[in-house]
Amino acid sequence: MAKRNMSPVKVEMPSQDPLVRARNFKEVASGYTEEMAREEALRCLQCKHRPCMDGCPVNVKIPEFIQLINEGDYIAANQKILETNVLPAVCGRVCPQESQCEELCVRGVKHEPVAIGRLERFVADYYREHSEPKPHGYEKNGRKVAVVGSGPAGLSCAGDLTRMGYEVTIFESLPEGGGVLVYGIPEFRLPNDIVKNEINQLKLDGVKLETNTIVGRSITIDELFDEYGYEAVFVGSGAGLPVFLGIPGENSVGVYSANEYLTRSNLMRAYDDRYDTPIRHSKRVAVVGGGNVAMDSARTALRIGAEKVYIVYRRSFDEMPARIEEVHHAQEEGVIFNNLTNPTAILHDEQGEVVGMTCIRMELGEPDASGRRRPIPVEGSEFTLEVDTVVIAVGTNPNPLIKSTTEGLDVTSWGGIIADEHGATSREGIFAGGDAVTGAATVISAAGAGKVAAAAIDKYLKEKQS
Numbered sequence: 001m002a003k004r005n006m007s008p009v010k011v012e013m014p015s016q017d018p019l020v021r022a023r024n025f026k027e028v029a030s031g032y033t034e035e036m037a038r039e040e041a042l043r044c045l046q047c048k049h050r051p052c053m054d055g056c057p058v059n060v061k062i063p064e065f066i067q068l069i070n071e072g073d074y075i076a077a078n079q080k081i082l083e084t085n086v087l088p089a090v091c092g093r094v095c096p097q098e099s100q101c102e103e104l105c106v107r108g109v110k111h112e113p114v115a116i117g118r119l120e121r122f123v124a125d126y127y128r129e130h131s132e133p134k135p136h137g138y139e140k141n142g143r144k145v146a147v148v149g150s151g152p153a154g155l156s157c158a159g160d161l162t163r164m165g166y167e168v169t170i171f172e173s174l175p176e177g178g179g180v181l182v183y184g185i186p187e188f189r190l191p192n193d194i195v196k197n198e199i200n201q202l203k204l205d206g207v208k209l210e211t212n213t214i215v216g217r218s219i220t221i222d223e224l225f226d227e228y229g230y231e232a233v234f235v236g237s238g239a240g241l242p243v244f245l246g247i248p249g250e251n252s253v254g255v256y257s258a259n260e261y262l263t264r265s266n267l268m269r270a271y272d273d274r275y276d277t278p279i280r281h282s283k284r285v286a287v288v289g290g291g292n293v294a295m296d297s298a299r300t301a302l303r304i305g306a307e308k309v310y311i312v313y314r315r316s317f318d319e320m321p322a323r324i325e326e327v328h329h330a331q332e333e334g335v336i337f338n339n340l341t342n343p344t345a346i347l348h349d350e351q352g353e354v355v356g357m358t359c360i361r362m363e364l365g366e367p368d369a370s371g372r373r374r375p376i377p378v379e380g381s382e383f384t385l386e387v388d389t390v391v392i393a394v395g396t397n398p399n400p401l402i403k404s405t406t407e408g409l410d411v412t413s414w415g416g417i418i419a420d421e422h423g424a425t426s427r428e429g430i431f432a433g434g435d436a437v438t439g440a441a442t443v444i445s446a447a448g449a450g451k452v453a454a455a456a457i458d459k460y461l462k463e464k465q466s
């Protein structure tokens with residue numbers, strides 16, 4: 001084997017120049033070449049106790065797949081990841097690795113950790129580019145399970161159940177499968193074709209995807225059980241209901257929830273000149289919030305042609321929930337950060353169109369219930385940002401439709417479906433996981449919840465039969 005690479009830093013991943021990429025929707029980073037992947041894989045110490053795996057919500061066998069890269073067997077490396085993660089090309093791109101697998105990598109104690117995410121992306125991309133998708137030919141057991149929602153929770157649950165022999169149908173309200181992976185995370189971070197490819201593999205394995213079907217409206221969960229013969233239902237309907245600020249002027253023309261803004265851009269292809277997408281082509285945009293959703297909205301606004309884009313966030317950089325990499329990318333691309341700033345009202349003209357947003361500066365006080373220091377307004381610091389569009393990205397909650405149309409399904413005060421650690425809900429035969437249960441979280445935690453529920457559904461249905 002080649003000599004271990006003791007470089008203190010990760011092999012860099014090539015990416016587009018910030019000022020060029022800020023005006024196009026092509027993917028920011030182009031991924032490792034084979035040589036780069038081999039060089040980075042040699043940074044892994046192949047630790048016997050494998051601490052990195054403890055940081056991964058689905059326990060990807062990290063040292064094993066990296067060792068297969070060392071051996072040049074990238075297809076086997078991909079198969080190794082697929083044993084526990086059905087979405088490697090997605091997770092390699094968007095997992096917050098710095099607070100998951102890479103956070104626990106021993107190489108990270110003194111220097112930079114092994115670039116686990118970049119390596120995962122490399123093997124998944126290699127596999128896609130060098131092999132023909134084909135069905136795995138899983139044996140069927142003739143039993144039917146329905147899945148509500150085709151985000152990472154629903155896809156991973158469906159994938160595992162299909163592998164176990166169940167006939168799975170996913171019901172999705174939108175015209176395309178993928179959930180937030182397709183309508184939320186923009187093309188420049190996660191190209192839609194990557195998600196489509198992973199969904200196609202599931203379809204080849206027998207998963208049926210019924211799009212444009214709103215469970216609770218087009219069909220109810222009770223009908224799925226009573227009229228269509230499904231024996232269990234997994235609810236992975238996400239958390240797509242936007243939270244607003246409750247400040248004056250929020251109904252003005254030119255105020256969007258991030259959800260609506262990104263969906264219009266992604267699903268209606270605002271990034272493609274050949275499509276006439278009904279989205280405002282703004283000159284000055286304020287995005288309120290400090291998470292990944294806010295960064296994606298701000299960077300999308302730049303790409304649609306805005307001249308000035310502001311992030312308005314009430315805490316400091318240290319408290320921002322967005323991935324560090326995404327904050328850096330937004331800064332490099334020219335997004336202007338107004339941290340420690342809170343909006344107080346949205347101003348509009350006589351036609352109701354946004355013309356500005358008044359804000360107040362904040363300072364940090366004592367920690368609040370979340371453990372983060374509470375932002376307090378600084379008296380007399382009010383100012384106005386001249387903007388023509390405001391995008392609100394301060395969080396989302398689960399949509400109440402499923403709860404309101406399903407007898408006996410208990411939810412929390414904010415609408416999260418109550419489920420135990422195996423995904424079982426208060427109603428027999430209904431399981432749930434992902435953002436619908438936890439509130440807005442991460443791709444891999446949703447995918448992990450889908451897997452856990454698939455195992456619980458299998459156990460439940462086997463016990464029911466015996």
Ligand code: FAD
Pocket residue numbers: 094095096148149150151152153154171172173174178179180181184185186213214215216236237238239240262292293296323399401402433434435436440441442443444446
């Ligand atoms: P979703 O992905 O929301 O999927 C739920 C699906 O259910 C949707 O397709 C919805 O249309 C469908 N649905 C809802 N109700 C019904 C119904 N009644 N009938 C039928 N279908 C229904 N996470 C990361 O790890 N890294 C990131 O970089 C990252 N960036 C993000 C950027 C944005 C803009 C957003 C919005 C989120 C981001 N996240 C990120 C979070 C991550 O995408 C979510 O946590 C994850 O997608 C949740 O998966 P899910 O399957 O639970 O729900």
Ligand code: SF4
Pocket residue numbers: 055056057058059060062085091092095097100101102116117120444
């Ligand atoms: Fe790391 Fe995410 Fe891959 Fe797990 S799935 S190893 S957390 S990149």
Ligand code: SF4
Pocket residue numbers: 043044045046047050051052053062063104105106107114116
């Ligand atoms: Fe390799 Fe880091 Fe995991 Fe050790 S902790 S096996 S060095 S990736």
